[in-house]
Amino acid sequence: MERASPPVPGPDAFWSCESYVVVVTPGTPTTQRSQAVTLEQPTLEAACEAIADGLEREALVTVFGRCTVDYDGRASSTLEAGDRHVMLKPDGAALVHTDEGQQPVNWQPPGCDHDVRCDGGADGESDPELILESVRSTPDERLCVRFEEVLQVSTFFGADENELALSGTEEDLRQRILDEPALLETGFTPLATERDTPAGAIDIYGEDAAGRSVVVELKRRRVGPDAVSQLRRYVDALERDLHADAAVRGFLVAPSVTDRATRLLSDHGFEFVPLEPPAE
Amino acid sequence: MERASPPVPGPDAFWSCESYVVVVTPGTPTTQRSQAVTLEQPTLEAACEAIADGLEREALVTVFGRCTVDYDGRASSTLEAGDRHVMLKPDGAALVHTDEGQQPVNWQPPGCDHDVRCDGGADGESDPELILESVRSTPDERLCVRFEEVLQVSTFFGADENELALSGTEEDLRQRILDEPALLETGFTPLATERDTPAGAIDIYGEDAAGRSVVVELKRRRVGPDAVSQLRRYVDALERDLHADAAVRGFLVAPSVTDRATRLLSDHGFEFVPLEPPAE
DNA sequence: CGTGCCAGGTGCCCT
DNA sequence: AGGGCACTTGGCACG
Structure with missing residues (x-):
C-alpha cells in the first residue's frame, strides 16, 4: 500500500509550499501542475500517514469515512458516528460535509492548525481511531474528527491564478x-x-x-x-x-x-x- | 478503464435510492454500508460516465480538475480556468471549492437538478470539455462548470443517521x-x-x-x-x-x-x- | 411559497 | 485585533 511520494506543483501553483520539478511516472517528464493522489480503503495508519504527508506538502486533503465530530469554541457541538466527507485546506480551513445541505455540518475557518494522529487499539482498551484536529485561537476553537473507518484519502495539488468576477452586487x-x-x-x-x-x-x-x-x-x-x-x-x-x-x-x-x-x-x-x- | 458498477448501500443508508445487496469484491459477501469509488486521471468521457452514474445512484460525487465556472441567477459571475474541487450532493446542492477559504467560490443550494455531459472535440472546432450544470427555479439560477481536464472523480455512498447536537445558541x-x-x-x-x-x-x-x-x-x-x-x-x-x-x-x-x-x-x-x- | 430572523454565520474593509 | 456591514448569505419556523 506504499504510494509514490506525491510531486509538488511548480512555482505558479498557488498552493505549493516550495518549488519542485518532479517526474510523476516514468515517461512523464513534464512538470506536473496539478495532481490528485488517492488511497482507497487504507488502514488507519496508512490514512494517517497520507494525510500528514498531504498537510506537510500544503495539499488540499479530503477524507471520507465513518467518524464522530466534536466542536468547542464560540458554541459547542457533538455529532455521533456516520459517514462524512472532510476537507482540509492548506490555508487552515476545515469542512465536514454530510450528504445534505450546502453548509458543512461542522467546520473551522482559515488560519487553523491541522493535526492528524492515530490512537488506541494497541492496548485493546479502546478502539483504534484516526484523529483529525483543527485548532485556532482568538477565539479559542477546536474541531476534532475521529474516524473509526476511512474509505478514502485524497491529496490534491493544483494551480488557480484566477479570481471570481461577480456582478449584481x-x-x-x-x-x-x-x-x-x-x-x-x-x-x-x-x-x-x-x-x-x-x-x-x-x-x-x-x-x-x-x-x-x-x-x-x-x-x-x-x-x-x-x-x-x-x-x-x-x-x-x-x-x-x-x-x-x-x-x-x-x-x-x-x-x-x-x-x-x-x-x-x-x-x-x-x-x-x-x-x-x-x-x- | 471500465470500472465495476458501484454497489448501492443497504436500506439504512440515508442516501440510497433503492436497496441492493451487492458483492463488492469476491470474498466480501456482506452488504456494504458505505463505499468510495474513485477514478484517477480519467478521460473526459469516462469521467462523464462515472459522474452520470453517481448522480443516478444518488451518490455524493466529487470532481477535481481544471475548469471554468459560470453562474447566473440572483447575481452573476465568471471564473476563468483553474484547478478546483467540485462536490455534487444527492439533495441537489453543488459546491465549487478552491484551495482557499471556508466558503465555496461558487455554489448552488439544495434542490437543484444536476446534469453532466461531454461536448466538443469531435468536430475539431472547439476543445473537448466535460460540462456540469446545476439548475434550479424560484429563483431561476444556473451554475455551469466546464472541465478541460479531470484528475479525479469519486462517488461516495454512506450512512448517517445522527444529527448535530449544538449548544450555546x-x-x-x-x-x-x-x-x-x-x-x-x-x-x-x-x-x-x-x-x-x-x-x-x-x-x-x-x-x-x-x-x-x-x-x-x-x-x-x-x-x-x-x-x-x-x-x-x-x-x-x-x-x-x-x-x-x-x-x-x-x-x-x-x-x-x-x-x-x-x-x-x-x-x-x-x-x-x-x-x-x-x-x- | 413569502416574511422574518438566527447563525459557531463568513468575508471585506476600515480604524 | 475589533467594529461595522454586505452576502448568490443559508437555514428554519411560521403564516
Missing part, C-alpha cells in the same frame, strides 16, 4: 446611481459615499434639488424591516450631526420591499425607489 | 432567563416568547416588578448597533400596539456590546444586561 447598484443620479430623483446630487456618522456609514449622502440633505440606503435585493431600521439610524444620526432643524430625507433603494417594511417606511416618512443592480 | 440563552427571570432584573416576570408585533416578534415579553411592560431582545454574542435598532423597532411597535401612555422598557441581553451600540442604547433609554448562553 450592492456596489454595482451604487455605481448605477452615481452614474445617473436622476434615477433616485430629478435634481439629486450625490456628495459622498460611505459618509460616516455616529451610527455607521451612509451608503450615499447627497442633496435634493432644494438643497435638503438626503440619506440613501442601498440593498441589492428585496428588503425587510431591518433595512428601514438601518436607514432610520443613519437619518437620526445625521440630523444630530448636522444639528440643523432642517429635516433629512431618507431614501431606500432596492428591487422591492415587504409589506412590513413599507409600513415602517411610511411611519418614518421615508421614500422607496425601486431599482435593481445592473443585470450584466 | 440563543435558544439556550432564552431558556436560561425563563428558568431564572431574576437574571434580567429582580421581579421580572416573563409573559410570552415570540410575541408578535407589527414590527416583528419579541424574543421575550414580560412585566417588571411595577407592572410595566418589558421587551427583551436576546443575542448569543457581542452585539452592535443593529441589535439596538431591532429592540427599538419592537418597543416602538409595542407602544403603539398597547396604545398606552405608559412607557415600555427595553432590555438587550447579550454577552457584551460595542461602544456605538452602548451609545445607541443610552440614546433610546434602553438597558443592557450582560449574560451569556450556558457554556455546556
Whole structure:
C-alpha cells in the first residue's frame, strides 16, 4: 500500500509550499501542475500517514469515512458516528460535509492548525481511531474528527491564478446611481459615499434639488424591516450631526420591499425607489 | 478503464435510492454500508460516465480538475480556468471549492437538478470539455462548470443517521432567563416568547416588578448597533400596539456590546444586561 | 411559497 | 485585533 511520494506543483501553483520539478511516472517528464493522489480503503495508519504527508506538502486533503465530530469554541457541538466527507485546506480551513445541505455540518475557518494522529487499539482498551484536529485561537476553537473507518484519502495539488468576477452586487447598484443620479430623483446630487456618522456609514449622502440633505440606503435585493431600521439610524444620526432643524430625507433603494417594511417606511416618512443592480 | 458498477448501500443508508445487496469484491459477501469509488486521471468521457452514474445512484460525487465556472441567477459571475474541487450532493446542492477559504467560490443550494455531459472535440472546432450544470427555479439560477481536464472523480455512498447536537445558541440563552427571570432584573416576570408585533416578534415579553411592560431582545454574542435598532423597532411597535401612555422598557441581553451600540442604547433609554448562553 | 430572523454565520474593509 | 456591514448569505419556523 506504499504510494509514490506525491510531486509538488511548480512555482505558479498557488498552493505549493516550495518549488519542485518532479517526474510523476516514468515517461512523464513534464512538470506536473496539478495532481490528485488517492488511497482507497487504507488502514488507519496508512490514512494517517497520507494525510500528514498531504498537510506537510500544503495539499488540499479530503477524507471520507465513518467518524464522530466534536466542536468547542464560540458554541459547542457533538455529532455521533456516520459517514462524512472532510476537507482540509492548506490555508487552515476545515469542512465536514454530510450528504445534505450546502453548509458543512461542522467546520473551522482559515488560519487553523491541522493535526492528524492515530490512537488506541494497541492496548485493546479502546478502539483504534484516526484523529483529525483543527485548532485556532482568538477565539479559542477546536474541531476534532475521529474516524473509526476511512474509505478514502485524497491529496490534491493544483494551480488557480484566477479570481471570481461577480456582478449584481450592492456596489454595482451604487455605481448605477452615481452614474445617473436622476434615477433616485430629478435634481439629486450625490456628495459622498460611505459618509460616516455616529451610527455607521451612509451608503450615499447627497442633496435634493432644494438643497435638503438626503440619506440613501442601498440593498441589492428585496428588503425587510431591518433595512428601514438601518436607514432610520443613519437619518437620526445625521440630523444630530448636522444639528440643523432642517429635516433629512431618507431614501431606500432596492428591487422591492415587504409589506412590513413599507409600513415602517411610511411611519418614518421615508421614500422607496425601486431599482435593481445592473443585470450584466 | 471500465470500472465495476458501484454497489448501492443497504436500506439504512440515508442516501440510497433503492436497496441492493451487492458483492463488492469476491470474498466480501456482506452488504456494504458505505463505499468510495474513485477514478484517477480519467478521460473526459469516462469521467462523464462515472459522474452520470453517481448522480443516478444518488451518490455524493466529487470532481477535481481544471475548469471554468459560470453562474447566473440572483447575481452573476465568471471564473476563468483553474484547478478546483467540485462536490455534487444527492439533495441537489453543488459546491465549487478552491484551495482557499471556508466558503465555496461558487455554489448552488439544495434542490437543484444536476446534469453532466461531454461536448466538443469531435468536430475539431472547439476543445473537448466535460460540462456540469446545476439548475434550479424560484429563483431561476444556473451554475455551469466546464472541465478541460479531470484528475479525479469519486462517488461516495454512506450512512448517517445522527444529527448535530449544538449548544450555546440563543435558544439556550432564552431558556436560561425563563428558568431564572431574576437574571434580567429582580421581579421580572416573563409573559410570552415570540410575541408578535407589527414590527416583528419579541424574543421575550414580560412585566417588571411595577407592572410595566418589558421587551427583551436576546443575542448569543457581542452585539452592535443593529441589535439596538431591532429592540427599538419592537418597543416602538409595542407602544403603539398597547396604545398606552405608559412607557415600555427595553432590555438587550447579550454577552457584551460595542461602544456605538452602548451609545445607541443610552440614546433610546434602553438597558443592557450582560449574560451569556450556558457554556455546556 | 413569502416574511422574518438566527447563525459557531463568513468575508471585506476600515480604524 | 475589533467594529461595522454586505452576502448568490443559508437555514428554519411560521403564516
